[in-house]
Amino acid sequence: MDFLDVISRVTHISTAIVLVGGTVFSLFVVLPSVSVLGEESRTEFVRAITGRWKRFVHGGILLFLVSGFYNYFQAIPNHKGDGLYHGLVGTKIIMAFVIFFIASALVGRSPALEKMRLHRGFWMGVIVVLAVVIVSMSGYLKLRG
Numbered sequence: 001m002d003f004l005d006v007i008s009r010v011t012h013i014s015t016a017i018v019l020v021g022g023t024v025f026s027l028f029v030v031l032p033s034v035s036v037l038g039e040e041s042r043t044e045f046v047r048a049i050t051g052r053w054k055r056f057v058h059g060g061i062l063l064f065l066v067s068g069f070y071n072y073f074q075a076i077p078n079h080k081g082d083g084l085y086h087g088l089v090g091t092k093i094i095m096a097f098v099i100f101f102i103a104s105a106l107v108g109r110s111p112a113l114e115k116m117r118l119h120r121g122f123w124m125g126v127i128v129v130l131a132v133v134i135v136s137m138s139g140y141l142k143l144r145g
Contacts, residue, residue: 005074012067019060019103020131022053027124054107061100068096088137095130102127 030049034042072089079085102123105113116123 004070008067008070008074011063012071015060015063015067016131016135018056020128020135022056023103023124023127023131026053027121027128031121031124050107057103057107061104064096064100068093085141088141092134092137095134099127099130099134 026049034045037045072093075089102116105116106120106123
């Protein structure tokens, strides 16, 4: 294992901690808290927090893509012919792309995705469930060798 492998792994895990943790905090703390605000105050607060969170989401997606694909390509030689490994990693990647889409939609401004933003809590819940499944699969793959 070389220095770049360690940096890539730390980057990948740190990004997951920040983005999933931020989503859990938003879902279980921020959303219920803003529900007590008036419509105008709530709209202004959500706009302000989304503007800042968007930078984390977009930067995090970039870091996930770079570090995730680097980690995968480094692992390929150790898993030649291991169909279960590649199937689970492929499933993780597809689920990650779903998370990327939902997260981008929630911080975006596209009128076509406004209905998703109106049901922000539901979609954040989907992100959290998918993230838990991905982390569980990752743990299994790491322990199984």
